[in-house]
Amino acid sequence: MLFTYNEDAMVVTGPVIESPSGLRIGQLAERVGTTVKAIRYYEALGLLDPPRRAPNGYRVYSPIAIGQLQFIRRAKVLGLSLAEIKRLFDTAKAGESISLRAQVADLLDEKLDECERQIAELVALRDSLQKRRRLTVIAQGAPPCACHGFDVSCACLPVSADEVSATSPAASPKTRA
Numbered sequence: 001m002l003f004t005y006n007e008d009a010m011v012v013t014g015p016v017i018e019s020p021s022g023l024r025i026g027q028l029a030e031r032v033g034t035t036v037k038a039i040r041y042y043e044a045l046g047l048l049d050p051p052r053r054a055p056n057g058y059r060v061y062s063p064i065a066i067g068q069l070q071f072i073r074r075a076k077v078l079g080l081s082l083a084e085i086k087r088l089f090d091t092a093k094a095g096e097s098i099s100l101r102a103q104v105a106d107l108l109d110e111k112l113d114e115c116e117r118q119i120a121e122l123v124a125l126r127d128s129l130q131k132r133r134r135l136t137v138i139a140q141g142a143p144p145c146a147c148h149g150f151d152v153s154c155a156c157l158p159v160s161a162d163e164v165s166a167t168s169p170a171a172s173p174k175t176r177a
């Protein structure tokens with residue numbers, strides 16, 4: 001597992017300073033429009049500064065957490081994974097805004113490459129399906145066949161015998177792991 005949850009690690013040690021602007025987790029969730037569960041999860045991933053402990057034991061979040069949670073929500077709109085968001089977050093936290101912009105650009109380039117790859121796959125699939133649709137016996141108005149589709153060369157399924165053997169593991173040992 002990439003991230004482990006350690007509650008003790010999140011407790012800020014040292015003197016607790018009361019702040020009137022501190023937020024309880026529920027208030028923070030409401031302010032940002034997320035859930036308490038999500039905040040705890042982000043905290044476990046290191047995507048939030050750990051809250052301090054009030055004398056009554058409650059976790060108290062700094063107003064900085066609002067901006068940090070909004071950062072996560074905005075990054076999610078970009079379709080980034082939490083691991084990717086964590087990398088951006090760490091850069092942002094380090095105050096490296098120029099590096100942050102470069103990282104965002106690189107991540108979006110990666111997403112675009114992945115999109116192009118998926119589009120190419122879908123175009124190839126569409127072409128194949130269109131070709132097979134044209135080859136269906138319905139389209140060709142062919143007479144009924146006697147084999148009920150069970151002959152290996154029957155045109156009821158627009159698939160050639162060569163294509164079937166090409167997908168057989170025995171016929172293509174190089175694709176085996």
Ligand SMILES: [Zn+2]
Pocket residue numbers: 145146147148149150151154155156
């Ligand atoms: Zn047939």
